[in-house]
Each structure stands twice: as C-alpha cells, then as structure tokens.
Amino acid sequence: MPPIIKKLFIWGNLGLVLFLIASVARDESREWKKYQKKFFELEAQELQTKLASSADEEEKHSLEKQIRAKKKAGLEVRQMIVGDLNRIDRCITCHVGMDPLSNPALETPFKENPYRGHPGDFLKTHAPNKYGCTVCHQGQGLATTVKDAHGFVKHWEEPLLKPPFIQASCAKCHANFENIPYAQTAKLGKELFTKNGCYGCHAIKGWGGIISEDLGEIASKPLSRALAGLDLSKTKLSEDQMNIQTYIMLHLTKDPMELVPGDPLGHMGDPISPSGMPPFYLELKEDEAKAIATYLMSMASEKMPHDYYVYAPPKPEPSFDSPAERGKYVYQKYGCAACHGVEAKDGHRNFNAQGPGQDPNAEDQIAQMAKGKEPNLRETAGTFTREELRVKIQNGVPSTDIVKFKADGPTPPLYMPAWKDKIKGQELEDLITYLLSIAKKGEEW
Template sequence: MTSRQILTGLFFGSTVGLVLLLAVAVWRELSPEWGPYQTAYAKLLAQNTGKRPPLWTPLEVKQIYLPQLGRTDRCTTCHLGVANPAMQNAPQPFRTHPDYLTHPVEEFGCTICHGGQGMAVTKRDAHGFVKHWERPLLPAPMLAAACTSCHTPGPGVVEPTPTVSHETWKPLAGTERLVRGKQLFDRLGCIGCHAVRGWGGPVSTDLATVAYKGLDEFDFRYVQGPHTAVQWNLEHFQHPQTVNPGDPAAKVPPTPMPDYALTDDEAMDLTALVFSFWHEEVPSKYRVAAVTDETPADAPDQPLSPTARGRAVFQKYGCVGCHGTDGRGGVKNPNAATGGEVPPLTYVAQGFTTDQLKQLIRAGRYPTKADPRGPTPPLWMPTWKDKLSDEELDAVTAYLVSLYPPDTAVPGQEVR
C-alpha cells in the first residue's frame, strides 16, 4: 500500500469520525435529558386546566439569574410548576412549591434554600451528588437548616447562644425541627464542648464551621450511607464511636462524644440544627427578624434561689455535657486517671471549700493520664474565668455544693 493510499484512508476515516461526533453532538442538543420533562409537563398542565395538549412543545433551558445572591439557577428547566397553582397535586418534578407566594422563585431562586448545582441541567449534576461539588441537594427533612440564611433566629428557637432568660419567641413556621434540635442541644449540654461562632466550649469543633467543611475533611471510611456532610453528621450523632473510632497507632483516642442513643428523628433534628448555624451571606433586604411573643410564659413568680439559678447556669454553659445530668458523671474520657470517665460532681463539697471550687472553675484543669504512654484524655476542664460573671460563679458553686447527699457529714473541713 502506497503512502498516498494510507493518507487517503486516514482522511476518510477521520472524516467519518468527525461526522459521527457531529451527529452525536446534534442528537444530544436536540434530545436533552430534560426534554421529556418539558413535554410531559405541557401535557399534564393541559390535563389539569382542561385544555387540549399541544401538538409540539418548544424546548428551552429556563434560567433564573440572581446576581444579588451570586447564583444562576436552572432548576425550573425540569421543575416547571413551582409557581403554578394548577400543579399543586402534580407529581414531582412538576408540583407547585408550597411557599411560592412568600418565596417567589424569581426573587429567591432554588439553591439558596435547597442546595444543589444551579447551573447544571442534568438530574445527577443538578442535584449535586457529583465529585467536587460540596453542597448537594439537602434532604427534605433538612430543609429547615437553610431558613437561618434569611430569618434571624431568637433565643429559645434556633439561636445557638443559650439563655437563662424567660423571654419567648414565636417559632418560625417550618422550623419545628430546629426548635426540637435546639431543645435537645441545650438538654445534652453540647455547648460545653462545642463553640458556635466562638461562643461555647473549646474542647471540640466549632459547630458553625461544620456545614461548609470540604468533603475531603471528613473520614467516610465508617459511614454506611452516602458520602455527604449531612450523612456523616447524622451517623456521627447516632453512633459517634463507630464513625470516629480514633487511631490507636497514632495515639488518637475515639471521639469522646457520648452515645446518647438518639432516635433517627432526634439525630436528624440535631443535624439540621448544626447545619443551621452556618448560613449563606445574603443582602439585607432578604433578612427577616424574629418576632417576639406578645405574652411571655413561664416567668417565675419569685426570684430564683441561688441553687436554682446555679442549676440554670450549669445547664446554660453545657456542664451537663461532660458531668452528666445533675452532675452524676458517667461520661467516658479514655485514659483519664479518674476511671476513664469524667468525675461526678456529687461529692465535690467533700474535697473542696467554696473558694477552692471557685478557683478550680476559673482556672480549669487537665486530667491525669491513667497510662502515661497512652493517648491524652480528650476531655478536659476549660477555664471559665472569662465566661462566668461573679454572680454566675457564686450561683453555680452553690448548686455544686447542694449536690452533696443530704444528712451526710463532710469529713475534714467545712465547706464555706
């Protein structure tokens, strides 16, 4: 075969290849993945409105351009009925959005609340479950977490900073999961170890950073479900030591977070709350302030006693998270010389005067290792000198002393 014949063969072969590639490109352009959705929507809309279905449906990418939010959303290319009341009972992706009147899609778009990849026009890419996309579509039970991007929360609702006041706030409609999560967050004393935007304990992660951590910062080796930030946190709440077992070879202990035997709903409530601590930056016109209740309830008739006030402070600052309910202890602290647990507070009056106890609370302390060659116990007593007021310190000390069993003599020195 001559060189001319070889060149001619290569020319024809490459020409056929180019024609085939062109044909595939034209076919993909004329038959996009979203095309059947628009055809089906047109027929369903005609059926719901009593009109004749169109003989032909022009296909087009629909786009919501929102420069003020820094995004372009093409979700309505498939979710065509979001603002059409005639589609309230339609199947997804054609159903009317339940809040389309209060959250107009042309003003808010979709991804500011739902997550996902707004510019994409294929289902998998748009929902964001693809490599290198950090904010995939939020599961339906998690949607309340996005409300705090615009809605300013109030104490007792979704505000992370605890409060001892009796002021009540109107729960924002649709954020019931966050309200339950906040109540659980306070009851378990999470703020004792975890800060939220700098307020709280320094023992572990600031929870306001969790929602925007990159996926490469999570260890998914022990996660059973999808490898997303939401799923990691959900399983971590359900089985903390399974998801974060530590590394004995590197002397890294398991997570000290207790296994609270949470139900699935409780784990989801806490996950939604944690993700609500971080929010998108939005222009001021999108901000909506929380509304106070006109009739605050449960205000005490008489001022709280020092002991009752101290118990409220103990709960407020999350002491219960390490020391247990009513200071009974039992929280695991691997390799701590105190039996591998955080010590109970029931008998602190036996070993400390009130002045010594106050000094210990102010200064904090690190536990002694049970095995000097083993890992450092992950839980320690933070310093509280810059967080507790003198009144709070007096109150919580009075509460701790009150935990000593009644009618029990204190050996040694008197608590004063």
C-alpha cells in the first residue's frame, strides 16, 4: 500500500470528523437560542431583585423556586399556528415575552426588543393565538434568524412593516380604519390620495382612471415586476430596501422620469416617453409621501376570513351649499387634480406636450420636452363656452390630438380620457359651474 493512500486515509477520516463537528456546532449555535437564553436570564435577575427585597418566607421560597425554573428553562422553537389565516409564526421564539403560553400577561419589565412585551393594548383585542404576528407586522414567520425573520432578505417580499407603514395592516381588515386612532396616518394617506387626484389615473379595484395601473393589489405586486421595470442606476438601493414599500415611496419622493426614463430621443427605435406620472415629489412632504404609501400598503391581495373583517357603513355623499362647491368636490372625486393640479392651480408635466419656456434650439432636448404641461384650467376654462366645456369633458382629448413640442418626439404620455360614462348629470353640470367660477375672465368676445 503506497504511503499516500495511508496518508489520505488518515486525513480523509480526520476531515470527516472535523467537518461533522463543524456541522454539529453550526446546528447547535442557532441564533435564536442566545435570545431565548438571555430572556430567561433577565427574568431570573428580575426575580432575584424581588427576592432581595422580600421579607415573607413563603414568598421567598416561591421566588427561589421560580428562579431555579427560569435557570433550567429548556430552549425551544416556539410557534403559533394560526389556522384561519394559514400562518405559522415563530416570532415568539426570540420575542418570548409575547408568547401567550409562557407569559399570558404579554407584559415584561424589559424595555428592549426582543425581550419586551407588546406595546399598547392591541393584543387584548387581537388575541395572539387567533391573529399571530405576521398578519399585521409582515416578515417571515417561519424563519428563526433575525435577518430572515424580519424579512429584509432576497426572495422574501413582505418584510417587516415599520411605523408608520404598520398602520396599513389596520386598514386590511378595518374598513372603518379612518375612525381608528392608531391609523391616522393611513387616514391622512387616503385623504391625500384623493386630494392629489391619484384616482384620475389609478383605479383602486376598478374605481378610478384607466391611464395607469390599478393599485387595488399594489402591496402584493411581485418585486420582479415592480423593481425590474425601474431604472435604478441613479437610485442605489441596498438589499434590504428591495421591497414594495420602497417601490411606492420612490414614486412619491423621486422624479418618476428618472425612474422610468423611456427613450425620448429614440436611440433604440421609435421614441418612447418617460413615465407620465407627474412629479408629485415637488409637492409632497416626506411625511405626506409616507402617509400615501401607508394607505397603499393596505392594498394587499390576501383575502382575510370574513369574521376578521370590520365593515364600515357606506359614506353618504356630502351635501354642499352651492353648485360650485359641489363642483369642486366632483373635481377632487374623479382625480382631475392629477393633471390639472390641486384646485386647478396649475397643470402638471406632460412630457413633450407644449409648455411655457420651451426652446427648440436648446442643447438638452429632454429637459425642453419635460417642460410640456397639461392645460392650466384657470387660464383656459374661460375661453370655452359652457356647452364647449361639456363636450370637452365628455369626449376627452385623445393623445393623438395633443400638439407635440417636438414633432418627432414621443407621444405625450398623459391625455384626457372621455368622462361621459363617469361624470354625468348634475355632477357634470356642477363641475362646469365650478370651472367657470374659478376661470380667469378673458376679454369679452
């Protein structure tokens, strides 16, 4: 037998043992164990201080017994099986203070995660064994490492919802979330969504405009579709930002033109306009953007069992003193503000439409095309008669009829849809009244 075979025999066997030991070590040193152990240590310490200040013999005896039990407590993967919601949540493996069986009060004297109890009195009304954790907080319930469980990892599309986004979860079940004190950011988001006219382009579950995507299930949009469509070369995202919360926020805090630049100069064929979404980032504060994102994060595709829902009575149509007041409401309700601005103050960007200050000879033609605008209704509404306005609203303006700034540039992405099937009757008349009431009076003619 050549010595090399003997050597390989020895080293091979030693290698087997060595790597088996490494595997055992890896399996034994699971991350959650250290948190669970620490929790029981903290509890034992707490009891120890109680013991030191206790005078009653019987109580002392009981405390000592409890301390011994804490020190001996076995470490285990703890989980809640929530059958109704088809979820299994192992969060309580580390967050032991929120384990309803080992700590029914769900309170601990500790302030820090993962040792503290659940803040607020949510769990009184949302029993942990009926709701679990992830139905509200998201994250990966089956995972038992910090990174994987909180879900900011590749291939997990529902990472932990941090404040204020967590309020989105209230709205998933509570149709009346606007009345819930904890969900006021989501409420603000809904208001801003209406006020800024988002409905004008985006429907929610079929109600709203058809110019862009229906946002009814936006919170469940697959990442491979969402982020892959964006040009992120200017927006560097770290791995734990790759999620739908970021995707929505980007649309509200960055220029959409930068995210979806298209090919306006036609380098790759026919010119393609960049994203038509107006630059709302200029008007929205960070908090307001977050509020809208919170509201949208409640639009998930997951269907809750009906007994988890809290229904809200349908809201009555508000009443108004004057037709113009009502017209103002109609203007907001159908999302006219998306293109024509809040309270019709000014038109928003419409790429390669005509706009003020465009210079056909300028170096940067993309910047010039970006100066294209939707009409300012305060300026233009007055140039129409009542009848003309009615026809215009009813029939809309197809994109082929919009005059381009650069004739060989891309078709402007925004156009006026025909509203005749949506805005009709008294609503239409009041809207016209409103528009005429705010219009700058032109010369008489």
